[in-house]
Amino acid sequence: MGASRQVGAAGVGANGAGGGRRGASGSAPWQARRRGARRSGDATRIGPDVISVARALVKLRRCGVTDPLERLAFAIGIKPALRLRLGARAAGREIERFERAGAAVARGADDLVYVAREEAWARALLRVEGTVLPGGPPRPAGPHALAAHREVGRLLGYPACCVDGFLARLERGVHRLADGTVAAELVVASVEADARSSRRLGRLNCTLPRRRALVPFDPCRLDCPHASRYVGALFEALSSRLPGPARQLRRRLLAPMRLTRSGQRLGAADPGPALLTLRFDGF
Numbered sequence: 554m555g556a557s558r559q560v561g562a563a564g565v566g567a568n569g570a571g572g573g574r575r576g577a578s579g580s581a582p583w584q585a586r587r588r589g590a591r592r593s594g595d596a597t598r599i600g601p602d603v604i605s606v607a608r609a610l611v612k613l614r615r616c617g618v619t620d621p622l623e624r625l626a627f628a629i630g631i632k633p634a635l636r637l638r639l640g641a642r643a644a645g646r647e648i649e650r651f652e653r654a655g656a657a658v659a660r661g662a663d664d665l666v667y668v669a670r671e672e673a674w675a676r677a678l679l680r681v682e683g684t685v686l687p688g689g690p691p692r693p694a695g696p697h698a699l700a701a702h703r704e705v706g707r708l709l710g711y712p713a714c715c716v717d718g719f720l721a722r723l724e725r726g727v728h729r730l731a732d733g734t735v736a737a738e739l740v741v742a743s744v745e746a747d748a749r750s751s752r753r754l755g756r757l758n759c760t761l762p763r764r765r766a767l768v769p770f771d772p773c774r775l776d777c778p779h780a781s782r783y784v785g786a787l788f789e790a791l792s793s794r795l796p797g798p799a800r801q802l803r804r805r806l807l808a809p810m811r812l813t814r815s816g817q818r819l820g821a822a823d824p825g826p827a828l829l830t831l832r833f834d835g836f
């Protein structure tokens with residue numbers, strides 16, 4: 554999934570199955586390290602790391618910040634791995650913080666950092682995504698690339714149904730609707746998700762600027778049960794820690810959204826031509 558906003562602008566994915574994928578050999582190693590950190594009085598004892606998540610979410614209200622919601626999902630155990638793009642200055646500090654909390658980190662090219670509970674998991678992400686990262690000569694979305702994207706999605710915890718939706722778009726061209734209309738990738742994904750939905754859940758609204766969305770991937774539908782379960786757990790965790798920002802985010806996610814073909818978000822009063830209007834039935 555490296556060639557697209559699915560992981561590119563989107564940052565990292567989620568364990569949409571909601572089951573808290575814990576790595577190849579279960580949760581024990583991570584839990585043990587966390588317990589060890591707690592005994593030693595380490596300030597990061599609550600995972601990597603809710604304190605910085607809280608700080609980051611406060612900053613989020615003021616400006617775009619890096620992936621605080623996904624860090625929270627990782628910290629509470631519903632997300633198996635993080636894919637972060639960290640600037641050179643922040644990377645050393647951030648990596649140290651994750652490692653102190655017992656996480657495994659693999660550092661890739663272009664400021665990419667993969668964080669998981671086990672080293673093999675982080676290294677697998679680094680290795681598999683390395684074969685499909687953008688750059689270099691254009692590569693068709695052939696069987697190898699599709700398999701690699703599927704594996705990256707699995708390692709990041711994306712629901713398989715949502716990954717399948719992404720792969721179908723990738724094969725066709727992520728900027729092309731089924732009828733051939735060319736549009737922004739966000740718009741193509743949203744039109745398809747909307748068309749498949751019986752109910753439109755605001756929690757799965759992925760049309761806000763990416764770092765303000767609860768769902769870090771494009772859901773296959775706006776009532777995808779797997780994506781919905783993941784986001785439900787994440788929102789509950791966020792609400793219990795930061796009720797004010799959570800309420801604010803909920804309001805924003807539930808607001809009707811109008812998108813132009815190029816992906817521009819139109820205000821409610823803006824008469825501009827929208828390709829897609831989303832109205833949500835519930836949260």
Ligand SMILES: [Zn+2]
Pocket residue numbers: 712713714715716772773774777778779780
């Ligand atoms: Zn799905």
